[in-house]
Amino acid sequence: MKTYGSGNTEVQAMQDASMNVAHGEIVALLGPSGAGKSTFLTAIGLINLPTSGRITIDNQLVVIGPQPMVNLKIFRRKHLGFVFQKSNLIPFLSARENVQIAIEINGFKPRAARKRALQLLDELGMDSRADNFPSMLSGGQQQRIAISRALANRPAVILADEPTAALDSHLGRQVMELFRDLAHKHGTAVIVVTHDQRSLDVFDTIYEMEDGIIKPMH
């Protein structure tokens, strides 16, 4: 549960928001604007903690209510990957460096981090654009770099907030398929918040959120 404000101004952004996601599973979370999807995502992303409830990631109890059970910064760094609506790449770093910095932050030496960054870019078909800056890449290419960065530290969960919103339908589908392939290949759980109903067939499980309540969609 997540409550903002108090008294007359109290707003319940999440009421009954429960979800279990297995390793290698790709999950979609649908819902209208204001349903609480982003609040849910930032809560399990350990950015905006819930008012009550529990979050368990990779068999580890991370949060009870607003109380963190672990060092959130370190946990987020090691277990979570993020992909956003906008690619959110660092503009003064090249494609390779955007991935490499995430690996270096996790304690890798620059040479090893560089090698792994190039491997990831190669895996996502972006090795030829490794030295390009974000401004030189298309929206789809930028999103692939962001996904590479999200995968950089072999996270248990990737959280994606409207990752295809800025892409055309063809590119959007490609990105969703990429998420599915990576989830199945790497055993990473992927939770995608999306409005895009055209690619729902790529998801293993689909949830719907409305008025702060999450329900499985059949």
Place this chain on the structure above:
Amino acid sequence: MNLAVKDIKHNLGRFTLTAVGIGMLLMVVMGMGGIYRGIIEDATLLIDKIGADIWVVQHNTRGPFAEISRIPQNIDYRTLAIPGVVSARKFVQHTIQRSYQNKRLRMTVVGLDWPVDKGKWLPLVAGRILNQNHYEMVADRSLGMALGAKIKLGKDTYKVVGITSNMISSGGDGIGFFTVNDALDIQFNTPAEAIRLERAARGVRLRKSDQGLKQPGLIEYAYQESNQLPALESPRVSAVMLSIAPGASPEQISSIIAGWNDVSVFTREDERQLLLKGSVEKVRRQIGLFRALLTIISAIIMALILYTLTLDKLHSIALLKLIGASNWMILKLILQQAIVLGMLGFGIAYLLGQKIFPRFPRRVILSDDDLVQLALIVIAISVVSSFLGIWKAMKVAPNEALN
């Protein structure tokens, strides 16, 4: 990966322009320090170079570098009688403003006691020292006179036989070195008409005085040239400089001269301090305050620039925090950029200063000590200035990357 370097390389043009701006600001700070050094150097140069151990000046005055000093020319004979004094030289100094080649010429005239002092101590860059008692001069390069050039001062014409470098008076005017006699001629030059009128007036005054009435024969003398009248003293000099024998005590010799009631006496260091604490002191304080003000302004401007640079990166900083970057990594990004900006600005200031400062009318001296001091100040400013940006960066929440 060094994020600061990556950001600078990516925004090289903007960063360079910012550094040039900071550099020009620091050049002014550097220049102020250099002007101060130049003033001190110029003010003390003559005292240091001329090599006098003791200065004998007009009674109750601080000497020719602080105020007008006039003493009789024969003081040198009296001082030579003191044990330990090996040489006594008359010294004349005054400033003139004339016209030379249709341009305004301000020159400090220094008289050397030729032939005791022919100017062997002068830092000549061309020509020679004074070889005769009249009509020669050694000019400082700043006066703009070429070797062999001639200039009419008073009734006489003087030829430039030597050129010095950086011989500037405390007032900032280039020095022209003449013999004492020529320097006095330049100072007390009186037109022929004025001399004739004075002779006539002298006769009239004598006729009206008791002495003239009782001794009419004296009136005939009144119309003669001044130098033929034993009652009239020759022009006074500014000071007499003494050199003392090795091992002799300047304090002891000074105390003897101080016992004479018609002069005052100072050691070289006294005269130096009088100069620095006198006319130069206010300029020194003024420049010091101005320099401090400029340093504060530079710090404020740098802080604003660094703050703006940080604002531009807030989204990237939030993103870095979201993917787990430590505060130290973000702090390093801002701090390193601040120091690079400061040091680059310092380098630009130095290079620009090397080109621009020599064109200043007064000397701007960049001493190694001053440069090191300023470099340290710049590093300190850079660090302090970055605090505002760091504070802003530390306040950014990771979820701001989602916006």
